[in-house]
Amino acid sequence: MMSGTTVIVTGANSGIGRATTAGIVKLGGRVIMACRDVNSAEEAAREIRQETDADSKLLVVKELDLASISSIRTFCQGIMKEEPRLDVLINNAGVYQCPYTKTEDGFELQFGVNHLGHFLLTHLLLDLMKRSAPSRIVVVSSKLYKHGHINFDDLNSERNYDKAFAYSCSKLANLLFTCELAQRLEGSGVTVNALSPGIVRTNLGRHVHVPVVAKPLFNLLSWGLFKSPEQGAQTSLYLACSPDVQDVQGKFFSDCQPQVLLDKATNCEVASKLWDISEVLVGILK
Numbered sequence: 001m002m003s004g005t006t007v008i009v010t011g012a013n014s015g016i017g018r019a020t021t022a023g024i025v026k027l028g029g030r031v032i033m034a035c036r037d038v039n040s041a042e043e044a045a046r047e048i049r050q051e052t053d054a055d056s057k058l059l060v061v062k063e064l065d066l067a068s069i070s071s072i073r074t075f076c077q078g079i080m081k082e083e084p085r086l087d088v089l090i091n092n093a094g095v096y097q098c099p100y101t102k103t104e105d106g107f108e109l110q111f112g113v114n115h116l117g118h119f120l121l122t123h124l125l126l127d128l129m130k131r132s133a134p135s136r137i138v139v140v141s142s143k144l145y146k147h148g149h150i151n152f153d154d155l156n157s158e159r160n161y162d163k164a165f166a167y168s169c170s171k172l173a174n175l176l177f178t179c180e181l182a183q184r185l186e187g188s189g190v191t192v193n194a195l196s197p198g199i200v201r202t203n204l205g206r207h208v209h210v211p212v213v214a215k216p217l218f219n220l221l222s223w224g225l226f227k228s229p230e231q232g233a234q235t236s237l238y239l240a241c242s243p244d245v246q247d248v249q250g251k252f253f254s255d256c257q258p259q260v261l262l263d264k265a266t267n268c269e270v271a272s273k274l275w276d277i278s279e280v281l282v283g284i285l286k
């Protein structure tokens with residue numbers, strides 16, 4: 001179903017990205033695992049090869065740190081030089097509720113990685129995707145976008161940092177990006193859609209402190225109530241390859257079903273303003 005296609009998955013070494021990668025190679029697609037920790041990605045690639053019996057040529061590890069503009073540029077230069085086509089880009093990597101940290105370029109980490117890093121990555125790969133059309137961009141967001149708000153006066157949370165709010169804002173930014181990009185891609189043969197994976201048992205909660213006494217109960221609940229990474233990857237896989245959505249543009253999905261978004265995630269004015277500011281921040285426009 002995906003043989004002959006090349007897919008980039010960001011954050012492919014862990015959680016949903018890893019399960020998405022395994023799902024794509026099972027369908028015969030080739031995955032470029034775009035990861036900041038190359039050793040961890042090589043290890044994941046080895047395990048996926050064993051689990052799936054995939055041809056070793058179907059998994060390629062490349063270094064990408066979305067918290068660094070220079071790393072994103074180097075990664076994309078390599079792709080443009082080496083890859084004749086790119087069929088699917090899955091913007092999956094994410095940081096959740098980390099302590100206040102800045103990226104190499106001075107952006108608050110959640111805004112910087114979840115939104116700005118993927119914004120620049122997509123921008124730099126777009127020509128190749130247009131040449132490879134029909135092609136698809138898949139944006140992994142979250143229903144927690146509902147609690148976010150784009151505060152243009154303090155995008156980097158310098159005045160006030162609430163780690164949960166900053167995560168929600170970054171996931172709202174993912175949806176506003178999807179909304180604006182969908183408009184810009186009209187007629188190009190490239191589609192972009194976003195999704196929420198649900199609550200999934202992954203390493204995402206690494207910065208969330210669960211008291212030692214509550215850990216057994218938390219683990220029990222997560223095993224009982226959370227999705228497995230494989231289940232959490234289903235909507236990413238659906239948007240990456242299902243013929244049902246080949247012409248669908250700018251929509252939000254959960255459990256492989258379209259969802260209605262709150263107005264704040266589809267507000268064209270806010271989406272366009274965020275786009276313009278993001279271009280300046282990542283240095284596309286001076």
Ligand SMILES: NC(=O)c1ccc[n+]([C@@H]2O[C@H](COP(=O)([O-])OP(=O)(O)OC[C@H]3O[C@@H](n4cnc5c(N)ncnc54)[C@H](OP(=O)(O)O)[C@@H]3O)[C@@H](O)[C@H]2O)c1
Pocket residue numbers: 010011012013014015016017034035036037040064065066067068091092093094095096113140141142143196197198199200201202203204205
């Ligand atoms: N799990 C959930 O319940 C849930 C719910 C809603 C949305 N999501 C979204 O799902 C996506 C995948 O998360 P997950 O749950 O699979 O979590 P995860 O297991 O922690 O995976 C996150 C991935 O992002 C990568 N990453 C973090 N910072 C990066 C950077 N600077 N450059 C490149 N890669 C970076 C991580 O790399 P390292 O391993 O090197 O840190 C890891 O591969 C995220 O966008 C998250 O917001 C998850």
